[in-house]
Amino acid sequence: MVNRVLARKLARDLRHRKGALIALIAMVTVGVGIFVGMSGVYRDLDGAKENYYRSNLLADFTVDLKRAPEWTAEAVGRLPNVRAVRSRIHQSVLVDLEDRTTPLPGIALSLPNDGHSIINGLMMRSGIRFSHDEAEEVILDRQFAEANHLEPGDRIKVLLLDKQHDLLVVGTAMSPEFVYLIPPGGGLAPDPAGYAVMYLPRKFLQNSSDLNGSYNELVGLSYDTSRRALEDTLVLIKEQLEPYGVTNTTPIQDQTSASIVQDELDNLKTTARIFPVIFLGVAALVLNILMRRMTAQHRVVIGTLRALGYSSGTITRHYLGHGLIVGATGGIAGAAFGWWLQGAMVGMYRQFFAMPGIDRHFHPEVFAVGCAIAMCFALAGAFRGSRQAAKLEPAEAMRPPPPEQGARVLPERIPLFWNRLSFQWKMIFRAVFRNPFRSSVSMLASAVATALLVASLSMYDSTYYMMDYHFTRLFHHDLTLSLRDPEGMGSLSEVRGMPAVSYTEPQLDVMCDMSNGPYRKRTAVTGLAPNNILYTPLDSRGNKVVVPATGVILTRKLAEILNVGVGEQIKLRPLIARREQVMAPVVGIVDTYLGLSAYCDIHYLSTLLGEYRTANSILTRVYPGAFTLPLMEQIRRRPKVIGVTERLRALQQVQETIGDFMGAFFFITVLFAGIIAFGSMLNTALVSLSEREREVGTFRVLGYSSGQIARIFSGESFLLNGMGIVLGVGLGIGVAHLLSLAFNTELYRYPAIIHPSRLMLSAALMVLFVGSAQLIVFRMIRGLQWLEVLKVKE
Amino acid sequence: MNPSENKVVVSVQSVGKIYRMGEVDVPALRDSSIDIHKGEFLVIVGPSGSGKSTLLNLIGGMDRPTSGRIIFDGKDISRASDAELTLFRRLQVGFIFQFYNLVPTLTALENVQVAVELVPDAMDPMEALSLVQLEDRADYFPSQLSGGQQQRVSIARALAGNPSLLLCDEPTGALDIETSRQVLDLLVNLSRNLGKTVVLITHNGAIARAGDRIAQIRDGTIASIVRNEHPTPVKEIRW
Numbered sequence A: 001m002v003n004r005v006l007a008r009k010l011a012r013d014l015r016h017r018k019g020a021l022i023a024l025i026a027m028v029t030v031g032v033g034i035f036v037g038m039s040g041v042y043r044d045l046d047g048a049k050e051n052y053y054r055s056n057l058l059a060d061f062t063v064d065l066k067r068a069p070e071w072t073a074e075a076v077g078r079l080p081n082v083r084a085v086r087s088r089i090h091q092s093v094l095v096d097l098e099d100r101t102t103p104l105p106g107i108a109l110s111l112p113n114d115g116h117s118i119i120n121g122l123m124m125r126s127g128i129r130f131s132h133d134e135a136e137e138v139i140l141d142r143q144f145a146e147a148n149h150l151e152p153g154d155r156i157k158v159l160l161l162d163k164q165h166d167l168l169v170v171g172t173a174m175s176p177e178f179v180y181l182i183p184p185g186g187g188l189a190p191d192p193a194g195y196a197v198m199y200l201p202r203k204f205l206q207n208s209s210d211l212n213g214s215y216n217e218l219v220g221l222s223y224d225t226s227r228r229a230l231e232d233t234l235v236l237i238k239e240q241l242e243p244y245g246v247t248n249t250t251p252i253q254d255q256t257s258a259s260i261v262q263d264e265l266d267n268l269k270t271t272a273r274i275f276p277v278i279f280l281g282v283a284a285l286v287l288n289i290l291m292r293r294m295t296a297q298h299r300v301v302i303g304t305l306r307a308l309g310y311s312s313g314t315i316t317r318h319y320l321g322h323g324l325i326v327g328a329t330g331g332i333a334g335a336a337f338g339w340w341l342q343g344a345m346v347g348m349y350r351q352f353f354a355m356p357g358i359d360r361h362f363h364p365e366v367f368a369v370g371c372a373i374a375m376c377f378a379l380a381g382a383f384r385g386s387r388q389a390a391k392l393e394p395a396e397a398m399r400p401p402p403p404e405q406g407a408r409v410l411p412e413r414i415p416l417f418w419n420r421l422s423f424q425w426k427m428i429f430r431a432v433f434r435n436p437f438r439s440s441v442s443m444l445a446s447a448v449a450t451a452l453l454v455a456s457l458s459m460y461d462s463t464y465y466m467m468d469y470h471f472t473r474l475f476h477h478d479l480t481l482s483l484r485d486p487e488g489m490g491s492l493s494e495v496r497g498m499p500a501v502s503y504t505e506p507q508l509d510v511m512c513d514m515s516n517g518p519y520r521k522r523t524a525v526t527g528l529a530p531n532n533i534l535y536t537p538l539d540s541r542g543n544k545v546v547v548p549a550t551g552v553i554l555t556r557k558l559a560e561i562l563n564v565g566v567g568e569q570i571k572l573r574p575l576i577a578r579r580e581q582v583m584a585p586v587v588g589i590v591d592t593y594l595g596l597s598a599y600c601d602i603h604y605l606s607t608l609l610g611e612y613r614t615a616n617s618i619l620t621r622v623y624p625g626a627f628t629l630p631l632m633e634q635i636r637r638r639p640k641v642i643g644v645t646e647r648l649r650a651l652q653q654v655q656e657t658i659g660d661f662m663g664a665f666f667f668i669t670v671l672f673a674g675i676i677a678f679g680s681m682l683n684t685a686l687v688s689l690s691e692r693e694r695e696v697g698t699f700r701v702l703g704y705s706s707g708q709i710a711r712i713f714s715g716e717s718f719l720l721n722g723m724g725i726v727l728g729v730g731l732g733i734g735v736a737h738l739l740s741l742a743f744n745t746e747l748y749r750y751p752a753i754i755h756p757s758r759l760m761l762s763a764a765l766m767v768l769f770v771g772s773a774q775l776i777v778f779r780m781i782r783g784l785q786w787l788e789v790l791k792v793k794e
Numbered sequence B: 001m002n003p004s005e006n007k008v009v010v011s012v013q014s015v016g017k018i019y020r021m022g023e024v025d026v027p028a029l030r031d032s033s034i035d036i037h038k039g040e041f042l043v044i045v046g047p048s049g050s051g052k053s054t055l056l057n058l059i060g061g062m063d064r065p066t067s068g069r070i071i072f073d074g075k076d077i078s079r080a081s082d083a084e085l086t087l088f089r090r091l092q093v094g095f096i097f098q099f100y101n102l103v104p105t106l107t108a109l110e111n112v113q114v115a116v117e118l119v120p121d122a123m124d125p126m127e128a129l130s131l132v133q134l135e136d137r138a139d140y141f142p143s144q145l146s147g148g149q150q151q152r153v154s155i156a157r158a159l160a161g162n163p164s165l166l167l168c169d170e171p172t173g174a175l176d177i178e179t180s181r182q183v184l185d186l187l188v189n190l191s192r193n194l195g196k197t198v199v200l201i202t203h204n205g206a207i208a209r210a211g212d213r214i215a216q217i218r219d220g221t222i223a224s225i226v227r228n229e230h231p232t233p234v235k236e237i238r239w
């Protein structure tokens, strides 16, 4: 049973330290909030994903091939670890929309008409299914339809192979395959308006793709869906289908959309663990300082209570109560903040991921754990102070504390330095060194806050750097024309002759299998024209890579995967045309941030295909400011062109998607760093002020103004936080590098970009936080009833 | 030497002070008047709670009276702004407390430096310490000094700024008899030999006899002011 009088004392103690406590509770709130919010989002997102994948049967593996007769699919279905398969047609298309000058690239996938619970099944969003298997009808990806204002009943022109079809939109749908849709070779962000995903009746698509009675893609389900099991299974399938020209096998772990969703979930999990530890850890340390000061101040009261017969257990519980209140208040506020955060993030993911059921759910266990964590940290923070209070023997406690001991501190050993200091700085240094715990906590808190700022700003800059690097430093063209099949150089001169075109360069992209002993990887090799100027891979020093006549240049990540270095040889086998395996020397390594590219001479690559000088895309520059409508008209009339991408539009697309998100992210980081920095600074400054009220009084008597006194006090804060900031800058740079190492995936990598100006900005923000905490201290000094303080006997 | 013929440094005119404590008014001082002359050793004596500290704090510009005027150098400091009072304390007043109020994290010398820092014509801190015979303790921290030594450091600190007034609030209140005698002796000498104006308050009638003038304060008002033609030498005072 809580003692009523002590409970009232507790309430008054807390009210007395309102400002400091609010700052402290804010830290707990953020810590708990991040935990609750992110753990909640993790569950919501993971649940939605599991549900979606399960109910629409997302394929565990995908096999692409040239052309296989339909009956072969059944044989694959009988292989071990294959639960079910579906064969389908997968075809590149060009879509002509009335309000667009450029034809849009896209893919068409076949869909059986009687398809219920099929692998990679659709979730219809509007409209109906096809009227029959050969109908000239189309179901559009919902996002593409919405972005281009298409509805069931509309008609669109779709170019399949070399024939244009006028298709009736019967419905819109979404698919678990494309939760996060990145167009092939299309960079970082989805482009729902610019890339068409559509579903066509199976028979119709077979006919118009020249694949009667055949298929070119197999999607399937497995029993054991671990990466290893799937890879083994895929080897078997590949052997089985070898005669039909397997070009690609993809386990679910490598499926673009699924792996991005999984990465995001993993990041959420990590963040939900790291951030709360930081915030609650600092809060506990600060609470520790506050409680020890409080029990020191309550010395006489404690002595009196003990003399009145209160047990040391009661005293311990009373002071632990302070921690409990901080923990409980922070926990509850954090739960509310977390609930809000969960909602906001769920909303964000709804925009990022095309997936139904991303809803905020109430997860009681998350709230319970969040509050429990807050309580544990707060009790840990109050523990030392409470012990200190309980250990006071009544007789000893009634006596005033022993006077503060002046003593020499470390820097005094260096007389050359020490003797130059004014007495203010001597006071400051002695205070810093004589309270090592408090000083360390101050420094740690500002180091953490600074590191948070530095690392976030660096991440921000890295993202922009990566985009800029990819879109403006590697590429210098305006349009990419993708060709259906490798063509001779005739098509190059054809494009060169088109209106507005100022320069063209051929490029040949071929999927290849590369291997070096047991290390293997399938990726696209890009054949570049000699003296390439429109696409210029760069080496680590930023110099243009010169592609030699033979051999391949690998992206660093790819070289790591294959475990090769310059001068060694790899086995290279193109997956189209002659598909002949050769030994290719690795002649260079380059740093790119997106994908796993490899480069070689375009003629070298053509030769490997058994052809002479071919290209399957044409990089094009147009005259600045030229009118491109006639060019687009001409391109549209050429069935060989299956896609046109505008480089700057793609860049803009990515910047729009990432820009808003990064802005919010930056704001939140500054807010969080501010809460840590401000919370710890205010508390430590107020504690040291309360210890030194008498000195303030003395200084006032001696004729010091409150400003002059505040300067002495803020000196300590600026010194400690200054050191913390310097440490934090180092720590932040370290964290930024760690993050850049951690996010080193096959899909993208990024360098740790540290601009000196960002370090200055972080430091300046920190100084702003210190300054505002000091402003409060200054106001307290100015308002201090110093004469009263001096009247009280020491 | 007749101090009453000297110039008046501070003139306290019908000063009153009422403290407001929530709902209640506590009259601490009422209608008190006294002139303090240059170079005199004035002792204000009275029982505990009679208003001595209140008066001294008003003279020292640490607080403002509720009524009356306090004239220093032709100016009414009871109407001065906070900034003016700060400047007044800095340049004109040296304060000595019962509990010394030294900064524990500064050495004796550094504690004196605190006072000279802001004053243009201040003494060298070491010189001030030598006036109280503590130059050999310059590098000691307060916790390493005895009470008497600490009080002497605080006297050095008060002297160092060359103030017009030395105000001492029960300076021997926390000291034993022998140490009290030394401190009192020091203060008397400062007035007699260096011509410092010293105002000392005490509840101890014996100490009062060392003063040039003795003001009796009772119940918040100055009841009498007596000239002490033959101040008792400190050595002869019996506590």
Ligand SMILES: Nc1ncnc2c1ncn2[C@@H]1O[C@H](COP(=O)(O)OP(=O)(O)O)[C@@H](O)[C@H]1O
Binding pocket: A788, B019, B020, B021, B026, B027, B028, B046, B047, B048, B049, B050, B051, B052, B053, B054, B055
């Ligand atoms: N800040 C204050 N608030 C209320 N009453 C006060 C305050 N300071 C002093 N007093 C009261 O004024 C009276 C005179 O106090 P003081 O001048 O300190 O007496 P002395 O120094 O002679 O012992 C006392 O009754 C005291 O309680």
Ligand SMILES: [Mg+2]
Binding pocket: B052, B053, B054, B169
């Ligand atoms: Mg008094």
